[in-house]
Amino acid sequence: MSQNALRILVVDDEPDITNLLCRWLSMEGYECTAASNGEEALNILAGARFDLMMSDITMPGISGIDLLSFATDRFPDMAVFMATAIRDRKTAVRALQLGAYGYSIKPFDRDELLINVSNAFERRRVTLLMKEYERDLEQKVKERTAQVRRREEQIVLRLLAATGYRDVETGDHIRRIGLYSAVIAKELGWGGQAVEDIKLAAPMHDVGKIGIPDSILQKPGKLTSEEFAIMKTHTEIGGKMLDDPEIPLLTTAREIALSHHEKWDGSGYPFGLGPETPSLKPAA
Numbered sequence: 001m002s003q004n005a006l007r008i009l010v011v012d013d014e015p016d017i018t019n020l021l022c023r024w025l026s027m028e029g030y031e032c033t034a035a036s037n038g039e040e041a042l043n044i045l046a047g048a049r050f051d052l053m054m055s056d057i058t059m060p061g062i063s064g065i066d067l068l069s070f071a072t073d074r075f076p077d078m079a080v081f082m083a084t085a086i087r088d089r090k091t092a093v094r095a096l097q098l099g100a101y102g103y104s105i106k107p108f109d110r111d112e113l114l115i116n117v118s119n120a121f122e123r124r125r126v127t128l129l130m131k132e133y134e135r136d137l138e139q140k141v142k143e144r145t146a147q148v149r150r151r152e153e154q155i156v157l158r159l160l161a162a163t164g165y166r167d168v169e170t171g172d173h174i175r176r177i178g179l180y181s182a183v184i185a186k187e188l189g190w191g192g193q194a195v196e197d198i199k200l201a202a203p204m205h206d207v208g209k210i211g212i213p214d215s216i217l218q219k220p221g222k223l224t225s226e227e228f229a230i231m232k233t234h235t236e237i238g239g240k241m242l243d244d245p246e247i248p249l250l251t252t253a254r255e256i257a258l259s260h261h262e263k264w265d266g267s268g269y270p271f272g273l274g275p276e277t278p279s280l281k282p283a284a
Contacts, residue, residue: 006030006031006051007050007051008052009045009052010032010053011036011040018036020108021054038062045074050075051124053071053081056084065091081116082095101119152200152247156200156253160203182199200253207241207253208236211241235261239258
C-alpha cells in the first residue's frame with residue numbers, strides 16, 4: 001500500500017457490506033479501515049486521520065446522521081459519503097445539508113460507487129485548495145495591512161520629528177499623550193482599530209505649530225494678545241495639514257488637531273465647541 005494512498009473509513013453494522021466495500025476500494029488503491037458502528041468509528045477517528053468516511057445511515061446506537069454531524073464539525077477536511085437501504089428524500093437532503101459530499105442507495109453498484117467516491121475526493125481536493133487560497137489571501141491582507149500601518153507610523157514619527165525641531169515639548173511627553181488617549185478611548189468602549197488610531201493621532205495635536213513663526217513659538221515671555229491670536233491658528237493649520245478623508249488615521253488626527261484646545265464650557269478655540277457639539281467621535 002502506498003504511503004500516499006487516500007484513507008477511507010467504512011462504517012456499517014453489516015460485516016458483509018464493509019468487507020465488500022473495503023475489497024472494492026482496496027482494489028482501486030485506497031487504504032480502507034472498517035467500523036461496525038458509530039461508537040467504533042468515533043474511537044478510530046480519535047486516533048487516526050482519514051480523507052473520506054463512508055457511513056451507513058441506519059445503525060444501532062449512534063446514527064449515521066449523528067456521526068456525520070460530529071465528523072463535519074471535528075474533521076472539516078475529511079469528506080463524508082452517506083449510504084442507506086431506505087429511499088428517503090428528507091434524509092438525503094438532511095445529510096447533504098450537514099455537509100455530506102454524496103448519498104447512495106443500497107444495494108451498491110460497484111462502478112457507480114467508485115465514481116461517487118472519486119467525485120467526493122475531487123470535491124474535497126477543490127475545497128482544500130480554496131481553503132488554502134483563502135488562508136494565503138488572509139495572510140497577505142494581514143501582511144499588507146501591517147506594511148501600511150508601519151508606513152503610517154513612520155510618517156507620523158517623521159512629522160512629529162519635524163515639529164519637535166521647533167517646539168520645546170519632549171518626545172516622552174508626546175508619547176505619553178498617545179498612550180493616555182488610547183487608554184481613555186479603550187475605557188470608553190472604542191474598537192481596537194480606533195484605539196490604535198488615536199494612539200498615533202493624538203501626538204500630532206500640535207503639528208500645526210510648524211506654521212507658527214519662531215518669534216512667537218519660542219518667545220520666552222508672555223505672548224501679546226496679537227501674538228496669542230496667531231498662536232491659536234496652529235489648530236487650524238494642523239487641521240489643514242492632516243486633511244485627508246480617505247485615511248482614517250489622518251481623519252482622527254485632523255479632529256484632534258482642530259479641537260484639542262476646545263473646552264466643555266464652549267470657551268475654547270477655534271470654534272467654541274460645547275458639550276452638545278463634540279468634535280471627536282469614536283469610529284464605528
